[in-house]
Amino acid sequence: MASLLLRSLTSSSSAAIAGVGSRRLLPSLARAAASRFFVRSMASGSFQKVQIQRDDTTFDAYVTGKENAPGIVVLQEWWGVDFEVKNHALHIAQMNPGYRTLIPDLYRGKVGLDAAEAQHLMDGLDWQGAVKDIRASVNWLKATGSSKVGVTGYCMGGALSIASAVLVPEVDAVVAFYGVCSSELADPSSAKAPVQAHFGELDNIVGFSDVTAAKALEEKLKSSGVPYEVYIYPGCAHAFMNTSSDGIKRRKEMGMHDEDSAAVELAWSRFSSWMSHYLLSP
Template structure:
């Protein structure tokens, strides 16, 4: 792997706490905060951060779980249930600020599953963001109302996603209505025949998705979503 795509572990300060984060990409590139799934900072979120770096960005993954990683769905659910979501938003804000203080003139946010929901929450609550791309996740109303987004949002869902109220087709359509009401640029894309976590296309990710009874062949949907992601971030971060 080229030097530009090797992770550097850093520490970021916010309020009275310090947390680890993982950085990959060129120093002077536009920044993108990459927010973990419910598993934690594991192989798959790092795979996606490297893909983002290869698109020409500096990707930063804040460790919201403070080093903990879910090894199975039960453990991941426990970790997500115990997450301080308001604190996670503060971690994301500190990550945005770190990128802007370290060579990135413009910064976007993206995330998957739990990270998708936090991406949308960040678009509402975190200053200094230029654009957001969320994958299969909508924040609870008590955290953030998508209708109040301050930045352009692109969102991606699978029409076979069965996580009711969070990333199923009904949640996707409700999000689209709220984003349109916000008056900011928005796109909500729904991919036929794929379920939750369809962006996880590594062998390990496919195996984990298969074990959960989810669709296996997500490569076409994933490639299209990456293309749309790149166009969206280029539009708002490269100008």
């Protein structure tokens, strides 16, 4: 597969994306975020660690939330299973009337502590294998008490969420945040599950999560025939949903200084309405 090059998240540069396999995410960003960012994970007691089997591979996953509630697979950014994706999974699990969330460890225990390490980890990701992990995660939730299961994700995980709407027939609904998979992995015009997607107006990762990518996704979803919603948030840059103190610090080190709590609250409200409509209905 062709390599991907995302040159910058700063307002002075653009980014290009092509292909699916190893992804070159922001070489200049790695220099800008040179300080190592140590992960502050949520308390381990918040999650139950389980092992999920698919093909001849076993991988770890982290589950929290109400037993037998509808399930939502929560997919990581390029950092791995770090504090931020755990924050998102906990937030979703606590939404009324409650969900069971599961984070599959797509990196098999590795976490990027700075941008250069995250780049290396994403470069090595087997994207088709990650889709298989997602399908196994969806089926695990369904086999253990969740009658319906959605998928959501952020950046890299957002792109994989879109792919799951196309390639994982067991998925009941998808919400993707600032990421679109390339057509080599999965063509959104062939989506089979309802898709809601969220993008920042100031996101300039061209072809992946900028406004152009958002509008192109909307056109493809329109042709798919599935229910869809695509939202663009004025004044917001990439990863605007990351609102923990550590997440805000990390975004600022990467040149993203926007903070819009109203936009985040609106996005979560739309997420909740979408998932409840498709996962809680009979």
